[in-house]
Amino acid sequence: MADTEKIPVIEGLFTLHPEEPKLIGSKCTSCGTYYFPQTISCSNPDCSEERVEDAFLSRRGKLWSFTVQHYPPPPPFKAQEPFVPFGIGVVEFPEEIRVAGILTESDPEKLKIGMELELLLDKAYEEDGKEVVTWKFRPV
Numbered sequence: 001m002a003d004t005e006k007i008p009v010i011e012g013l014f015t016l017h018p019e020e021p022k023l024i025g026s027k028c029t030s031c032g033t034y035y036f037p038q039t040i041s042c043s044n045p046d047c048s049e050e051r052v053e054d055a056f057l058s059r060r061g062k063l064w065s066f067t068v069q070h071y072p073p074p075p076p077f078k079a080q081e082p083f084v085p086f087g088i089g090v091v092e093f094p095e096e097i098r099v100a101g102i103l104t105e106s107d108p109e110k111l112k113i114g115m116e117l118e119l120l121l122d123k124a125y126e127e128d129g130k131e132v133v134t135w136k137f138r139p140v
C-alpha cells in the first residue's frame, strides 16, 4: 500500500525532510536577527540595513513555557479526532527566537522549563485522505 500523501499545514514554514525537518525563517544580513515565520525586512530599530535572507532555525531548542490544552481548538483550527489533550510549548532556539508548537508530551509532570526539545514533523489531522503535517517538539 502506498504511503499516505503528506502535505504541510501551511506552505513555506518548514522543510518536509522526514528525519531532519527544519523551520524556515529569515536572517538579517546586517545585524543577524532571526525571524520566524519569514519576513521581508529587518525590523530591529538599531539596524541600519533591512535586507534579510532565508535561514533555517536549529532543530533543537529549550522549553521556555508550556501548557496543556484540554479541549479541541475552535475553528478554523483542526485537531485529531477523537480529541486527546496535548501540550503546547514555546521553545527558545539558539538563534534567540521563540517559536510555539505542539509538544509530543502532554503530561505536565514530564515537562520541565529549560529541557531540550527537538523538532519533528507529525500528523496534525487528516483531510481528503491526505495527512496534514505540522511541526511539533519532542523531548531529546
Ligand SMILES: [Zn+2]
Pocket (backbone or CB within 6 Å): 028, 029, 030, 031, 032, 033, 042, 043, 044, 047, 048, 049, 050
Ligand atoms: Zn537587521
